[in-house]
Amino acid sequence: xxxxxxxxxxxxxxxxxxxxxxxxxxxxxxxxxxxxxxxxxxxxxxxxxxxxxxxxxxxxxxxxxxxxxxxxxxxxxxxxxxxxxxxxxxxxxxxxxxxxxxxxxxxxxxxxxxxxxxxxxxxxxxxxxxxxxxxxxxxxxxxxxxxxxxxxxxxxxxxxxxxxxxxxxxx
Amino acid sequence: xxxxxxxxxxxxxxxxxxxxxxxxxxxxxxxxxxxxxxxxxxxxxxxxxxxxxxxxxxxxxxxxxxxxxxxxxxxxxxxxxxxxxxxxxxxxxxxxxxxxxxxxxxxxxxxxxxxxxxxxxxxxxxxxxxxxxxxxxxxxxxxxxxxxxxxxxxxxxxxxxxxxxxxxxxxxxxxxxxxxxxxxxxxxxxxxxxxxxxxxxxxxxxxxxxxxxxxxxxxxxxxxxxxxxxxxxxxx
Numbered sequence: 001x002x003x004x005x006x007x008x009x010x011x012x013x014x015x016x017x018x019x020x021x022x023x024x025x026x027x028x029x030x031x032x033x034x035x036x037x038x039x040x041x042x043x044x045x046x047x048x049x050x051x052x053x054x055x056x057x058x059x060x061x062x063x064x065x066x067x068x069x070x071x072x073x074x075x076x077x078x079x080x081x082x083x084x085x086x087x088x089x090x091x092x093x094x095x096x097x098x099x100x101x102x103x104x105x106x107x108x109x110x111x112x113x114x115x116x117x118x119x120x121x122x123x124x125x126x127x128x129x130x131x132x133x134x135x136x137x138x139x140x141x142x143x144x145x146x147x148x149x150x151x152x153x154x155x156x157x158x159x160x161x162x163x164x165x166x167x168x169x170x171x
Numbered sequence: 172x173x174x175x176x177x178x179x180x181x182x183x184x185x186x187x188x189x190x191x192x193x194x195x196x197x198x199x200x201x202x203x204x205x206x207x208x209x210x211x212x213x214x215x216x217x218x219x220x221x222x223x224x225x226x227x228x229x230x231x232x233x234x235x236x237x238x239x240x241x242x243x244x245x246x247x248x249x250x251x252x253x254x255x256x257x258x259x260x261x262x263x264x265x266x267x268x269x270x271x272x273x274x275x276x277x278x279x280x281x282x283x284x285x286x287x288x289x290x291x292x293x294x295x296x297x298x299x300x301x302x303x304x305x306x307x308x309x310x311x312x313x314x315x316x317x318x319x320x321x322x323x324x325x326x327x328x329x330x331x332x333x334x335x336x337x338x339x340x341x342x343x344x345x346x347x348x349x350x351x352x353x354x355x356x357x358x359x360x361x362x363x364x365x366x367x368x369x370x371x372x373x374x375x376x377x378x379x380x381x382x383x384x385x386x387x388x389x390x391x392x393x394x395x396x397x398x399x400x401x402x403x404x405x406x407x
Contacts, residue, residue, distance in 0.1 A: 010309065012310050065310050098306055098309055131313075144271055147273075148296050150311060151289075151296035154308075154311065156286060
């Protein structure tokens with residue numbers, strides 16, 4: 001049986017899992033995906049949305065973002081993967097992830113094979129281009145809003161920024 | 172009198188001394204004490220902000236006659252080394268309400284100022300994080316048309332390449348400001364620029380233009396290029 005490649009895409013608005021059309025050899029996927037990036041109709045025949053789970057609130061999003069950026073498997077992500085990656089034929093499933101650090105944890109936790117190959121990186125590039133068109137109810141504007149809100153809360157937390165004080169340079 | 176510049180989104184204010192200006196996205200607001208210029212046009216007022224080439228390498232490159240900055244109204248720009256957000260605010264003016272600027276800055280001190288600028292200008296997404304680790308902020312950034320980098324780090328070509336692999340669309344452009352002494356203070360600037368350009372070629376980055384920033388900055392160069400250029404002889 002051919003292996004089935006899934007790809008996890010972490011977006012400012014939530015987690016999404018995509019399945020990639022079955023291929024004999026993952027190495028052979030790269031040229032197909034490279035071509036598909038510029039062509040939406042070609043891309044959607046290769047990569048399909050399995051599930052999308054939006055963050056419940058902005059605090060929830062920030063919490064998840066902090067985990068993702070540190071390469072930690074957040075509980076929400078654990079539940080999401082548990083619910084959506086098919087368990088029946090684990091041996092034939094490969095999960096593509098953008099960050100090698102998180103894949104080690106997932107490998108231990110679920111016994112899933114993970115990949116950060118060039119093909120996965122290319123698919124993630126394609127998802128970055130086409131994502132708002134692939135998830136219902138999400139637009140380019142909606143995407144920008146989610147990024148803007150999360151960017152502010154993430155960066156503020158980083159510098160311990162206080163909105164109510166113009167100057168707190170002395171720590 | 173304000174005239175549009177060759178680069179769309181950039182303007183020239185004619186006066187005793189000509190000045191480079193951008194159309195203020197938030198009228199009434201200044202970012203770093205720069206001069207404001209108001210122009211009346213058919214009863215409506217338009218406000219511009221002066222852009223000092225001695226304080227901004229991008230402005231210096233424009234006045235130096237750079238071919239293209241690859242930033243125009245509606246564009247998405249990833250800005251590495253955003254500092255306090257002074258040049259970023261002009262880029263935010265250029266791309267306008269339809270565009271986006273993802274502004275990455277590592278220093279917390281400048282980061283605070285950057286967040287303050289971004290609070291008023293909603294097309295700037297502030298990201299306080301190390302540009303060497305794009306995977307840390309991969310949730311925040313979409314695909315961009317252009318990467319601008321002014322990080323002044325010895326490995327800056329690698330930093331730009333890492334970000335390009337993640338976020339720069341095919342045939343997107345990069346604009347890199349290189350300070351020779353930050354890369355190698357013992358070598359001749361020309362040699363440093365040449366070796367940096369050589370590094371780019373190994374990363375699917377094809378340099379198209381190089382110019383120095385004299386007389387505004389010493390031993391600085393700006394390199395503009397294209398990422399993953401379309402294959403040649405396709406249309407022949």
